[in-house]
Amino acid sequence: NAGVTQTPKFQVLKTGQSMTLQCAQDMNHEYMSWYRQDPGMGLRLIHYSVGAGITDQGEVPNGYNVSRSTTEDFPLRLLSAAPSQTSVYFCASSSLGGALEAFFGQGTRLTVV
Amino acid sequence: KQEVTQIPAALSVPEGENLVLNCSFTDSAIYNLQWFRQDPGKGLTSLLLIQSSQREQTSGRLNASLDKSSGRSTLYIAASQPGDSATYLCAGRGGATNKLIFGTGTLLAVQP
Numbered sequence A: 001n002a003g004v005t006q007t008p009k010f011q012v013l014k015t016g017q018s019m020t021l022q023c024a025q026d027m028n029h030e031y032m033s034w035y036r037q038d039p040g041m042g043l044r045l046i047h048y049s050v051g052a053g054i055t056d057q058g059e060v061p062n063g064y065n066v067s068r069s070t071t072e073d074f075p076l077r078l079l080s081a082a083p084s085q086t087s088v089y090f091c092a093s094s095s096l097g098g099a100l101e102a103f104f105g106q107g108t109r110l111t112v113v
Numbered sequence B: 001k002q003e004v005t006q007i008p009a010a011l012s013v014p015e016g017e018n019l020v021l022n023c024s025f026t027d028s029a030i031y032n033l034q035w036f037r038q039d040p041g042k043g044l045t046s047l048l049l050i051q052s053s054q055r056e057q058t059s060g061r062l063n064a065s066l067d068k069s070s071g072r073s074t075l076y077i078a079a080s081q082p083g084d085s086a087t088y089l090c091a092g093r094g095g096a097t098n099k100l101i102f103g104t105g106t107l108l109a110v111q112p
Helices: none
Strands: A004-007 A010-013 A019-025 A029-036 A042-051 A052-056 A064-066 A076-078 A087-094 A108-112 B005-009 B012-013 B019-025 B028-039 B042-050 B056-059 B061-069 B072-077 B086-094 B100-101 B106-111
Touching: A004 A087, A010 A087, A019 A087, A029 B072, A029 B086, A042 B086, A042 B100, A064 A108, B005 B012, B012 B019, B019 B028, B019 B086, B019 B106, B028 B061, B042 B056, B042 B061, B072 B086, B072 B106
Parallel strands: A010 A108, B012 B106
Antiparallel strands: A004 A019, A019 A076, A029 A042, A029 A087, A042 A052, A064 A076, A087 A108, B005 B019, B019 B072, B028 B042, B028 B086, B056 B061, B061 B072, B086 B100, B086 B106
């Protein structure tokens, strides 16, 4: 009954460091996406994918890379972390047919110092 | 471009009161609208999902409605309880893009 799993839950990075936020889902969903949540700005879409090998940019893609080699996994890479990337990151998945209900992970709280 | 707005940004009510949270969206070509609850420091829990062909959905004390023509959705909470205190988010999924666009949320406090 895992649903969407994100790791790590917390991370502190120094400016310029790189890291990968992991996201995995076990519901065989085609659609996966990454959001960042900042106070007063709600959740903003970073990148999304409609299936393995297919990714596209969302509203705030700069500074982030994604790839989708399997249906289950959708990692988010920060190439050179900046303080402006301090945020809470959420991964979500949904099917591409039927109700398209979105399911979210528990989030990763990232601080860049 | 779809924009989603939630009013009010914050709401405080006494326990037992019935209340309505509002969500408006600019693009009526919406595939569905989903209401979420978020507790402090936690993830998003899906409460209700309304398809574009539906007018409302109910789950326990919660009732969500959707009016595509006016670009509005409401979340009605009956007989509010302190445990209902949380941030409530609505999100609309575009019919063409499949993107889920969020409002900024309503922070609800139910006073015992």
